[in-house]
Amino acid sequence: KAGVTQTPRYLIKTRGQQVTLSCSPISGHRSVSWYQQTPGQGLQFLFEYFSETQRNKGNFPGRFSGRQFSNSRSEMNVSTLELGDSALYLCASSSLGGNSYEQYFGPGTRLTVT
């Protein structure tokens, strides 16, 4: 079974621009979560989607948004980029079998804002 894929893997943007990152979950997984990882703040939860609905949201400004499509693929968008948005953005997918909900992470998209 193919793992979680994220595109693009690397991205360089300029302050003020916007960016869209894509995540394809493991086949059959309906839950997709997004995380931001920076050296200073570590791994922080952004939001989680299930069946095209956002179920949980972390403490990030409204510039960070996401969506999920009917095939469970998800995108996250960051508008008006700031230098502090430079980070590794990780996507994770989960099935809903049982109560365990372990998540499987993709390789991440490394975003650099200049």
Place this chain on the structure above:
Amino acid sequence: DAKTTQPTSMDCAEGRAANLPCNHSTISGNEYVYWYRQIHSQGPQYIIHGLKNNETNEMASLIITEDRKSSTLILPHATLRDTAVYYCIVRDGSPSGTYKYIFGTGTRLKVLA
């Protein structure tokens, strides 16, 4: 805030067992303990999880104390490839619970040749 406390770093000799402790003294009855590891600049990798009983899989063993306030991840024969940051996370496993992980700072395990 993270609900777990882990040592910042640990060293382990190659071939020996690596025992990584985690304190989760405020864990509630329906919260599972999860362990993940992250090798430099890669996405975190799921290792194991448990609720009450000890668990073992092909990667590791998870020992949870009877009061569930702490746990230990055991890598039975550590190799250089096990060098990574190990995260212990507690998460509500109920269908109505939160579906997000709150990561702490983790333990940086260095396996020495």
